[in-house]
Amino acid sequence: MINDAAELARTYFETGTLPGLPEGHFIGGKFVAGSDGETIESFDPGSARAFARFSAGKAEDVFRAVEAAEKGLAVWRDTAPAERCRVLNRAAMLIRERAEYLSVLESLDSGKTLDEARGDVRSCARLFEYYAGAADKLEGRSIPLGAGLSSWTEREPVGITAQIIPWNYPTSTFARGIAPALAAGCAVVAKPAETTPFTALVLAGWLHEAGVPAGVVNVVTGLGVDAGAALVRHPSIAHVTFTGSVRTGVGVMQAAAPNVTQLTLELGGKSPLVALADSDVDKVVDGALWAIFSNAGQICSAGSRLVIDRKIHSEVLEKLVQKARALRLGHGLKGPDVGALNSEAHLGRVHAHVEAARQRGRSILTGGKPVTDPETGAGWFYEPTIIDGLPCDDPAVQEEIFGPVLAVQVVDGADEAIAAANGTEYGLVAGIYTRDISEALRLARAIDAGQVTINDYWAGGVEVPFGGNRKSGFGREKGLEGIEAYVRTKAITIRH
Numbered sequence: 001m002i003n004d005a006a007e008l009a010r011t012y013f014e015t016g017t018l019p020g021l022p023e024g025h026f027i028g029g030k031f032v033a034g035s036d037g038e039t040i041e042s043f044d045p046g047s048a049r050a051f052a053r054f055s056a057g058k059a060e061d062v063f064r065a066v067e068a069a070e071k072g073l074a075v076w077r078d079t080a081p082a083e084r085c086r087v088l089n090r091a092a093m094l095i096r097e098r099a100e101y102l103s104v105l106e107s108l109d110s111g112k113t114l115d116e117a118r119g120d121v122r123s124c125a126r127l128f129e130y131y132a133g134a135a136d137k138l139e140g141r142s143i144p145l146g147a148g149l150s151s152w153t154e155r156e157p158v159g160i161t162a163q164i165i166p167w168n169y170p171t172s173t174f175a176r177g178i179a180p181a182l183a184a185g186c187a188v189v190a191k192p193a194e195t196t197p198f199t200a201l202v203l204a205g206w207l208h209e210a211g212v213p214a215g216v217v218n219v220v221t222g223l224g225v226d227a228g229a230a231l232v233r234h235p236s237i238a239h240v241t242f243t244g245s246v247r248t249g250v251g252v253m254q255a256a257a258p259n260v261t262q263l264t265l266e267l268g269g270k271s272p273l274v275a276l277a278d279s280d281v282d283k284v285v286d287g288a289l290w291a292i293f294s295n296a297g298q299i300c301s302a303g304s305r306l307v308i309d310r311k312i313h314s315e316v317l318e319k320l321v322q323k324a325r326a327l328r329l330g331h332g333l334k335g336p337d338v339g340a341l342n343s344e345a346h347l348g349r350v351h352a353h354v355e356a357a358r359q360r361g362r363s364i365l366t367g368g369k370p371v372t373d374p375e376t377g378a379g380w381f382y383e384p385t386i387i388d389g390l391p392c393d394d395p396a397v398q399e400e401i402f403g404p405v406l407a408v409q410v411v412d413g414a415d416e417a418i419a420a421a422n423g424t425e426y427g428l429v430a431g432i433y434t435r436d437i438s439e440a441l442r443l444a445r446a447i448d449a450g451q452v453t454i455n456d457y458w459a460g461g462v463e464v465p466f467g468g469n470r471k472s473g474f475g476r477e478k479g480l481e482g483i484e485a486y487v488r489t490k491a492i493t494i495r496h
């Protein structure tokens with residue numbers, strides 16, 4: 001395998017594809033052809049050209065994968081936790097050794113910049129390392145009941161978990177669910193998003209190579225309405241982690257209800273970056289730029305709203321607009337600041353939101369239209385966009401745009417900032433900028449979000465639990481909390 005980004009990029013630009021792409025689904029420890037042979041094109045968003053095809057999985061492929069997972073579960077749940085730990089560490093090592101291949105593939109499939117893809121791959125490896133360390137520490141407790149009775153708890157794997165993966169962070173989202181599931185002794189059937197299927201297939205193969213037994217990790221590619229829907233409805237699935245939109249998440253809840261299947265839902269967000277009057281203006285500018293334009297804004301936890309005190313509004317916005325205009329857009333493999341949006345359909349959705357704001361007479365300070373790679377004139381790019389002075393009930397404040405579009409809300413004082421921050425139906429993350437630590441802590445407690453960062457946005461790594469409140473979902477991933485979804489407690493009591 002070529003593991004050199006420059007060489008891989010050269011090969012891609014010369015041939016229009018990458019070597020070593022997996023074919024078919026990964027079921028029972030090997031790549032197998034799809035049941036009906038149908039395939040779907042996968043596009044490079046940076047050039048708008050198809051570079052590969054993948055299998056369009058159907059219910060029959062899902063049935064095969066679940067059957068394989070049943071066999072895998074029987075082996076893996078009884079594998080000594082210390083061995084599970086060794087296998088996950090070997091997997092992390094393989095991912096680190098081959099990181100450049102995976103990063104180039106992810107950049108190509110998703111449209112993100114190569115550096116962003118490298119970050120995603122590093123998180124992926126780190127998640128396997130982190131949960132490797134937890135595999136042999138899932139201990140129960142003993143419960144005193146008096147003479148003649150002994151009682152204790154055991155923490156057993158929930159069973160087969162379905163992982164429905166989105167397209168914005170395919171590599172780390174794969175690991176975020178699958179690493180703790182494997183540490184706990186579960187088996188997995190994963191369904192990657194239809195626009196980014198390849199890294200999940202590659203990772204499943206590498207996990208097997210690292211020692212994960214056949215059938216323990218299976219990947220079925222295809223459309224959400226076919227493969228995804230069949231998977232969440234399957235009666236042998238004990239748990240589903242779904243990461244995606246609120247609308248699809250609600251559908252998944254409904255589909256899982258008849259089997260009373262356990263769920264972890266990581267849904268959307270409209271997260272505020274709150275800047276109080278006394279904050280460090282340059283830190284706010286850099287924080288806001290990073291929070292909304294990383295990954296071209298396609299991040300559930302993006303800081304897509306700037307809630308800013310009137311006293312620093314013009315200074316911050318002047319600098320922010322200047323920096324947003326200086327960002328270089330381009331094909332992910334050519335080292336730009338901002339990559340492409342993931343699909344043409346998504347580009348259209350983002351632009352429709354901005355157009356609607358324009359029609360409402362909103363003030364678009366910069367950006368506001370789709371563009372192409374300046375070198376090739378191709379690709380699905382969107383200008384970094386800032387919409388200023390929005391009232392709380394404006395759709396650009398209330399609706400997740402999931403693109404490089406910042407909605408600015410001007411407030412007077414900290415209490416108005418809290419009200420604005422809590423003024424949507426989401427509750428995923430919040431950033432708070434102020435020099436007053438008491439005020440920062442008051443806001444951190446008052447803002448309804450799964451995680452809050454003070455004087456930064458997204459500080460912390462895989463060790464910090466992540467998840468939403470309200471319509472952002474429920475359950476927590478990452479951190480030690482992240483393993484809880486994959487274990488259940490059994491109480492055993494003996495009368496003697």
Ligand code: NAD
Nearest residue numbers: 165166192193224225228229244245248266267268269300
């Ligand atoms: P989506 O909901 O359309 O798709 C997500 C996944 O669900 C894909 O794999 C898709 O194939 C699958 N799917 C679609 N229909 C399905 C069905 N009926 N049954 C089962 N699976 C189905 O979302 P998207 O457009 O791919 O992703 C963008 C959304 O995801 C945004 O709203 C974003 O906020 C959210 N997201 C959230 C997080 C988080 O951690 N909270 C992370 C990434 C993305």
